[in-house]
Amino acid sequence: MSTKTSILPVVGSHHRTLEVEVLRYDPDKDDKPYYQTYQVPCEEEWVILDVINYIKDNLDRTLSYRWSCHMAVCGSCGMMVNGEPTLTCASFVRDMPAKIRVEPLENFPVARDLIVDMDSFVEKLSSVKPYIIAADERTVEDGTFTQLPAQLADYMSYTHCINCLLCYAACPQVNLNEGFVGPAALALAHRYNLDSRDKGRSVREDVVASNAGIWECSFVGACSEVCPKHVDPAAAIQQIKIAATGDYFINFLMPWKKSKNTDEASSGGGK
Ligand code: SF4
Numbered sequence: 001m002s003t004k005t006s007i008l009p010v011v012g013s014h015h016r017t018l019e020v021e022v023l024r025y026d027p028d029k030d031d032k033p034y035y036q037t038y039q040v041p042c043e044e045e046w047v048i049l050d051v052i053n054y055i056k057d058n059l060d061r062t063l064s065y066r067w068s069c070h071m072a073v074c075g076s077c078g079m080m081v082n083g084e085p086t087l088t089c090a091s092f093v094r095d096m097p098a099k100i101r102v103e104p105l106e107n108f109p110v111a112r113d114l115i116v117d118m119d120s121f122v123e124k125l126s127s128v129k130p131y132i133i134a135a136d137e138r139t140v141e142d143g144t145f146t147q148l149p150a151q152l153a154d155y156m157s158y159t160h161c162i163n164c165l166l167c168y169a170a171c172p173q174v175n176l177n178e179g180f181v182g183p184a185a186l187a188l189a190h191r192y193n194l195d196s197r198d199k200g201r202s203v204r205e206d207v208v209a210s211n212a213g214i215w216e217c218s219f220v221g222a223c224s225e226v227c228p229k230h231v232d233p234a235a236a237i238q239q240i241k242i243a244a245t246g247d248y249f250i251n252f253l254m255p256w257k258k259s260k261n262t263d264e265a266s267s268g269g270g271k
């Protein structure tokens with residue numbers, strides 16, 4: 001046991017001992033994952049990340065996991081807690097039963113212990129081109145690319161995503177089809193499609209409106225339920241479906257309007 005001084009609050013009068021079962025797996029050493037149990041003296045005010053940090057600092061330095069900000073900003077501390085995708089720095093001990101099980105996020109390969117391999121997510125995120133695609137190349141001399149508060153409000157909620165992957169761990173379609181672009185990437189595509197400065201909707205369409213994109217979503221809504229930042233990716237996906245369906249009929253009935261339609265939609269006209 002390490003004698004290293006913990007940065008955590010000193011255990012005081014509102015404490016209890018939490019039994020914590022943690023999934024352990026080192027692919028270089030272990031044939032298969034297994035559970036290791038720790039008895040952790042906790043303050044009720046601690047978050048689950050504090051519990052994991054206590055284990056690392058005081059009980060077992062070999063435990064691997066990710067975290068950075070401890071304030072629900074960096075998105076790196078997502079784990080399964082009692083089977084639920086959980087942002088561990090925003091989930092309190094006081095809301096937990098006497099025994100908890102902590103596992104890596106579902107629907108991702110385990111790299112080690114509580115760390116998952118995020119490569120597939122990063123590829124999906126890149127595939128939707130999550131940046132402003134302007135109609136014309138702009139230079140510094142063009143000045144500020146201005147936007148009205150109402151135009152910002154159109155997409156503001158979708159900018160709050162912290163890429164914590166909780167929505168991917170909760171999504172049954174991600175579990176069934178690993179090629180599904182998934183909630184956060186589609187919500188981010190929607191964020192840029194709704195941006196008045198962006199004209200890239202038609203460029204993103206091949207990925208976003210494909211079978212592996214919005215049409216793979218069965219609108220279970222688990223993504224929005226677990227999202228700690230209230231991004232509501234399920235709503236974003238349904239809004240894209242409506243816009244894409246409208247595009248289909250307009251393009252079918254008036255093919256000469258195709259490019260005009262997608263450009264208008266990308267600037268908000270197709271919302
Ligand atoms: S949409 Fe929500 S749950 Fe999904 S990655 Fe972004 S912040 Fe996390």
Ligand code: FES
Pocket residue numbers: 067068069070071072073074075076077078087088089090
């Ligand atoms: S540690 Fe950064 S979001 Fe939890």
